[in-house]
Amino acid sequence: MKFTVQQGDITKQKKASFIIGVTEKGELTASGQKLDTSSQGYLKKLLKQGNMQGKVGQTLLLPLVPHTNCEHILLVGCGKSSSLTESDFRKVITSGIKTLLTTHAANAVCLLTEASVATHDSAWNVKQAVEICSEALYSFEEYKSAKTPATTLKEISFFVSDKKSLTAAEQALKLGIAIADGVRYTKNLANQPSNICNPSYIAEQAKKLAASYKNVTVKVLEESDMKKLGMGAFLSVTKGSAQDAKLVCLEYKGTTKKQAPIALVGKGITFDTGGISLKPAESMVGMKYDMCGAATVLGTLKSAADLKLPIHLVGILAVAENMPSGTASKPEDIVTSLSGQTIEILNTDAEGRLVLCDALTYAERYKPEVVIDIATLTGAVVIALGTHATGLMSNSDALAKDLLSAGIESHDRAWQLPIWDEYQEQLRSPFADMSNVGGKPAGTITAACFLSRFAKKFQWAHLDVAGTAAMMFGSDRYATGRPVPMLVQYLINRSKK
Ligand code: BES
Ligand code: MN
Ligand code: ZN
Numbered sequence: 001m002k003f004t005v006q007q008g009d010i011t012k013q014k015k016a017s018f019i020i021g022v023t024e025k026g027e028l029t030a031s032g033q034k035l036d037t038s039s040q041g042y043l044k045k046l047l048k049q050g051n052m053q054g055k056v057g058q059t060l061l062l063p064l065v066p067h068t069n070c071e072h073i074l075l076v077g078c079g080k081s082s083s084l085t086e087s088d089f090r091k092v093i094t095s096g097i098k099t100l101l102t103t104h105a106a107n108a109v110c111l112l113t114e115a116s117v118a119t120h121d122s123a124w125n126v127k128q129a130v131e132i133c134s135e136a137l138y139s140f141e142e143y144k145s146a147k148t149p150a151t152t153l154k155e156i157s158f159f160v161s162d163k164k165s166l167t168a169a170e171q172a173l174k175l176g177i178a179i180a181d182g183v184r185y186t187k188n189l190a191n192q193p194s195n196i197c198n199p200s201y202i203a204e205q206a207k208k209l210a211a212s213y214k215n216v217t218v219k220v221l222e223e224s225d226m227k228k229l230g231m232g233a234f235l236s237v238t239k240g241s242a243q244d245a246k247l248v249c250l251e252y253k254g255t256t257k258k259q260a261p262i263a264l265v266g267k268g269i270t271f272d273t274g275g276i277s278l279k280p281a282e283s284m285v286g287m288k289y290d291m292c293g294a295a296t297v298l299g300t301l302k303s304a305a306d307l308k309l310p311i312h313l314v315g316i317l318a319v320a321e322n323m324p325s326g327t328a329s330k331p332e333d334i335v336t337s338l339s340g341q342t343i344e345i346l347n348t349d350a351e352g353r354l355v356l357c358d359a360l361t362y363a364e365r366y367k368p369e370v371v372i373d374i375a376t377l378t379g380a381v382v383i384a385l386g387t388h389a390t391g392l393m394s395n396s397d398a399l400a401k402d403l404l405s406a407g408i409e410s411h412d413r414a415w416q417l418p419i420w421d422e423y424q425e426q427l428r429s430p431f432a433d434m435s436n437v438g439g440k441p442a443g444t445i446t447a448a449c450f451l452s453r454f455a456k457k458f459q460w461a462h463l464d465v466a467g468t469a470a471m472m473f474g475s476d477r478y479a480t481g482r483p484v485p486m487l488v489q490y491l492i493n494r495s496k497k
Helices: 030-038 043-048 086-100 122-137 163-191 198-211 222-231 233-236 287-307 352-368 380-385 398-411 421-427 445-451 486-496
Strands: 001-004 017-022 057-064 072-077 107-108 155-159 215-220 246-253 264-273 310-324 333-336 344-345 372-377 390-394 414-416 459-464
Touching: 001 017, 001 122, 001 163, 017 030, 017 086, 017 390, 017 421, 043 057, 043 072, 043 122, 057 086, 057 215, 086 107, 086 122, 107 398, 122 421, 155 287, 163 287, 163 486, 198 215, 198 246, 198 287, 198 310, 222 233, 222 486, 233 310, 233 333, 233 352, 246 287, 246 352, 264 352, 264 380, 264 445, 264 486, 287 310, 287 372, 344 352, 352 372, 372 398, 372 486, 380 445, 390 398, 390 445, 398 414, 398 459, 398 486, 421 445, 421 486, 445 459
Parallel strands: 001 155, 017 072, 017 107, 107 155, 264 310, 264 372, 372 459, 390 414
Antiparallel strands: 057 072, 215 246, 246 310, 333 344, 390 459
């Protein structure tokens, strides 16, 4: 899909399909009114007759409106007020695009970006609209015999009303496209089943990604390398699997300045059976998505490279499969992590923190300024926050603040949970330096407390995305591509500093 922005007199536009917002009071936006005028009041007349109530997301498709050369005018309800909330804006755009896809329209001019959305400016609307459209157009049909035919829609142009905001809108368009592409990359990788997307597959994808940018390099550590280094925690997770684990390290250098990097560390469990602490069958569905953290790191790096952000970024993917077998780790096994700290594995299903702790220690060698790990780490975060907010925990208030605001700005939000010392006590083991589980209470926090013991040398934040990276339950299962938008926004903000 080609996304563009435009400004000017839309009534002069040649053949196109226009998507216009209309409120419950029957009000049209400024350029919607212009179209009404050129249709000699046709739109207003229809609205007066009550053909459309303007409820959020409601649509009325009008082909070949008299006196205009519009192919279609699509009215989309914007609700009560002329100012939309972010989530209503999403509904409105999605519904507009999905309705237009049922026609043969080739060019859409979307006037919905003219609406006012919360406290945002039109540039924000454009950026967000690109991401929302890209989402509405997304499907993963690689394994379907009957594929949806390609859309006739080739271009969506977003309209901004005043000339002054055109430059900002064009910049926002670029950001939106890069973020949408990163999100799509992450979804495509995450949606692959684990019989295809195993650790070697992810390593190959990382190599492919690196090969397409001249300032991205990649290095893959094999199990033998990790053994030499002493990554006993990481290796304990892969012991039961027939697949070789990989530690994939990428580096993006968007600046020639010597700069301590930002490191993103992703949990990449290509399938999580739970291991010997086997999950019940119902809880295992969705566990192909246990590599979403790793997929997010790749998608974020892709966006950053597309945007040529002037930053130094490191991506570390801890990739393995968690399987039960005669060679698998067992409850009460004790392993030594790369940091030297010993861990008693009480539950082999708490595997994410075991691969991540060694990856965090490994990150030290890049002397990073900031390390952010992204992981589908705990079911408990889904209980605490549901599917709307990512769980955020950090040893740095400044970093937490930056991520929270990047989340608000990108509408890919997180919510902070405390990691007070008191919680650390739940990780006590009578035999090793710590246990890998902290019991039922505050499961998301104790998982983060575990990780914090391996993140003492840098500013660190942990994003528990078990509720947000993918919808795992029910018949509608899909990857969301979150938190790529939040992380890219964070990196954009950083690169301005
Ligand atoms: N991958 C799971 C977490 C998860 C659960 C992600 C549900 C998405 C949806 C993780 O490895 C896990 O199994 N965590 C355990 C930890 C427990 C054993 C301390 C959990 O949450 O039950
Ligand atoms: Mn698990
Ligand atoms: Zn897991």
